[in-house]
Amino acid sequence: EDQVTQSPEALRLQEGESSSLNCSYTVSGLRGLFWYRQDPGKGPEFLFTLYSAGEEKEKERLKATLTKKESFLHITAPKPEDSATYLCAASSRMHYQLIWGAGTKLIIKP
């Protein structure tokens, strides 16, 4: 069964303290691995799509990487405005529906 697991459930960091969020996946024939940011009361906001192992993408303080089993979202020197829930999702070649992880709630303290 296709599955996406995110860890940790919650992460509290001091401003400037770098860390990584993990997304493990078991998907038959990965089509794409997606990272989204979601602020309270809002819809998910697209961050990255990764398609193949070894691929990396960056945007400001965020960097996403992909292996054959997992993806990492690295956050470098985070700021309080980076506080949000980060969601990971995968799509397979069998269908277009996304398989979602439970999310990681990131809190950056000033």
Place this chain on the structure above:
Amino acid sequence: SAVISQKPSRDICQRGTSLTIQCQVDSQVTMMFWYRQQPGQSLTLIATANQGSEATYESGFVIDKFPISRPNLTFSTLTVSNMSPEDSSIYLCSVGPTGIRGYTFGSGTRLTVV
């Protein structure tokens, strides 16, 4: 990438009533998805709506409770019928995959049933 306008943004409804949520997309898209997100949880797919065909519902969701319309390639509605407090959630529409940005989401409808 597509831009989605979702309405209403929030509503408080009496139990036993129905609410229809609308999603308008600024470009033609083949697939639209409807999700439910309960407080503190991730997204759960309700159904996939393709224009010109019946929506495909996920396990645990039925058409009588969540009827969906998809009259054209830019618009869809989800109705939450005969509501109970357990239906209190955020409901989201999404389209994709489109271009390099994958799947785009509406801003969500926060529904409270009292």
